[in-house]
Amino acid sequence: MGSLEGRVAVVTGAGRGLGREHALLLAAEGAKVVVNDPGVGGDGQGTDAGPAHDVVAEITAAGGQAVADTGYANDFTAAKALIDRAVDTFGDLHVLVNNAGITHDATLVKMTEAAWDSVISVHLKGHFATLHHAAAHWRKRAKEAGAPVSASVVNTSSGSGLRGSPGQLNYAAAKAGIAAMTVVAARELERYGVRVNAIAPVARTRMTLETPGLAARLAAREGEFDRWDPANISPVVAWLATEECTANAQMLMVRGGRIDVYDGWTVRETHQHEGRWSLDGLRTALGGLPTAPPTLDPAA
Ligand SMILES: NC(=O)c1ccc[n+]([C@@H]2O[C@H](COP(=O)([O-])OP(=O)(O)OC[C@H]3O[C@@H](n4cnc5c(N)ncnc54)[C@H](O)[C@@H]3O)[C@@H](O)[C@H]2O)c1
Numbered sequence: 001m002g003s004l005e006g007r008v009a010v011v012t013g014a015g016r017g018l019g020r021e022h023a024l025l026l027a028a029e030g031a032k033v034v035v036n037d038p039g040v041g042g043d044g045q046g047t048d049a050g051p052a053h054d055v056v057a058e059i060t061a062a063g064g065q066a067v068a069d070t071g072y073a074n075d076f077t078a079a080k081a082l083i084d085r086a087v088d089t090f091g092d093l094h095v096l097v098n099n100a101g102i103t104h105d106a107t108l109v110k111m112t113e114a115a116w117d118s119v120i121s122v123h124l125k126g127h128f129a130t131l132h133h134a135a136a137h138w139r140k141r142a143k144e145a146g147a148p149v150s151a152s153v154v155n156t157s158s159g160s161g162l163r164g165s166p167g168q169l170n171y172a173a174a175k176a177g178i179a180a181m182t183v184v185a186a187r188e189l190e191r192y193g194v195r196v197n198a199i200a201p202v203a204r205t206r207m208t209l210e211t212p213g214l215a216a217r218l219a220a221r222e223g224e225f226d227r228w229d230p231a232n233i234s235p236v237v238a239w240l241a242t243e244e245c246t247a248n249a250q251m252l253m254v255r256g257g258r259i260d261v262y263d264g265w266t267v268r269e270t271h272q273h274e275g276r277w278s279l280d281g282l283r284t285a286l287g288g289l290p291t292a293p294p295t296l297d298p299a300a
Contacts, residue, residue, distance in 0.1 A: 001241050002030030008090040010034045010082060012073040012130060015051025017205030018156075018230045022097050023055055024243065025234040027064035032090040036082050036100070040208050044102040044118050065090070072123045073100040075144070079129035080136075083137055085199040094139070095241040096134045096153045098127045098178075103207055105167045109168030116170045123174035124181075127155055131185055131196075138192045141252045148193025152241045155182045155198040159253060159298050162200055162262065176199075179251055183264070186249035197240050200253040202298050203230035227256030228299075255300075 008109025009026045013019040015037030024108040028034045035055045039048030060064040067089050071078030086093045102122045104115035112208050131153065138149050160168045174268040179198060186196035203207070208228075219226040226232075239245055240252075252263035271285040 002028065003244075004095070004238065005030035007031040007094040007241065007243075008086050008092050009087050009095035009097065009241065009260045010036060010069075010093060010130070011097040011099060012082075012126065012136070014097075015039050015055055017207065018072045018201055018203060018233055019097070019099040020051070021231045021234040022099060022237045023066070024059065024062075025231070025238050026095065027059040027066055028062065028236055031095065031241070031278050032065040033059060033067075034069050034082065034086045034089070035066050036071065036073060038070050038072050040102065042102060042210050043104050044122055072122075072126075073098070073130055074126035076125075076129045076132075079126075082130060083133040087137060093134060093137055094149075094151050094243075096130055096131055096151075096239055097241070098153065098155045100126050101156065101207065103168065103171050103210070105171070105211075106169075107167055108169050113178050118223065119170040120174050123171070124177050127178050127181055131155075131181070135185070135189055135192075137193070138189065138194050141159075142192040148191070150195040150243050151186065151192075151224075152245065153189075153194065153196040154237050157182070157198045157200045157251060159200050159202065162251070162253070164293055165298075182247050182251065190248065195240075195245070195248040197238060197247055197250045197252070199233065200238075200251060201230075201233040202228070202253070203233055203257040204228040205230050208298075214299060225256065229256075229270060232256050 004026055009031040011019050011023045014023040014035040023033050023035050035052050037052040039051045039218040040046055049070045052070050056066045056068045069082050069085050071082055104119050106115055138151050141149050155178050157178045160172045165172055182196050182198040209215045236254050241275040255262040
């Protein structure tokens with residue numbers, strides 16, 4: 001028997017890349033899955049119902065249960081329809097994997113308003129909209145039952161947002177926002193029996209293959225563990241989705257077989273002054289602060 005037998009899961013952006021792998025593994029572990037994906041291009045343009053239906057066909061051919069949903073996760077009405085589809089088709093909802101994503105990279109001086117708006121919307125609103133409607137469902141169920149539900153949300157952040165990747169101001173801001181949203185949602189939904197965690201994955205997908213310089217570094221190497229296979233990320237998502245898992249408000253960076261558990265914004269040093277600081281005092285206390293942020297190498 002699979003670890004997710006009897007669980008109903010929604011996975012956004014599940015037609016390709018990481019979301020597809022999550023959906024396949026959740027279904028293989030016994031979950032009934034709503035495969036959401038409007039099949040957009042890497043920059044969010046265009047639409048194609050094919051990927052979502054292909055993943056559903058793959059799941060059903062392997063003996064699992066799944067339905068497709070081709071709505072946009074960042075469309076508030078479509079997000080409600082997505083959550084309703086899980087409940088109407090499979091009777092309930094236990095797992096929400098917010099994974100849908102696009103990029104529209106540019107340096108700050110070259111970034112257009114459209115590039116900002118689209119990336120912020122797909123990631124931030126795409127997480128908020130599904131979370132909101134799922135949370136409303138779980139609160140209703142908990143109140144009806146007079147007992148907490150046992151549900152799990154897995155959000156998708158990124159090293160870009162946690163450590164700051166040049167050329168991705170819009171994407172990094174959205175992914176850092178998702179990290180903050182995860183903690184707030186975890187604190188608010190705990191009373192209903194809902195855990196909310198996030199992953200920051202690194203894997204070989206359309207998104208990273210389009211990043212200049214990264215494709216060669218993420219290639220599979222003959223005879224070696226394929227560290228950048230997107231399927232390596234999914235067991236972490238599946239484990240977070242199980243009823244036995246108690247982790248809450250956590251951020252896990254997952255690269256191949258490596259998991260880094262983040263500790264939020266940590267305080268590195270404290271400077272205490274009695275009363276208000278003078279500029280001279282600050283010069284002395286803070287004059288040695290670093291001149292550069294920590295380096296970011298996603299494929300390290
Ligand atoms: N691949 C990596 O190394 C990496 C690193 C950090 C974070 N991520 C995040 O992981 C998630 C999955 O990315 P991926 O690498 O698999 O990319 P991908 O491009 O292969 O897949 C993303 C999927 O999301 C879908 N999508 C886009 N906009 C959508 C919307 N509004 N509603 C529903 N679906 C939508 C696309 O159609 C696509 O199938 C994203 O949130 C991404 O930001 C990926």
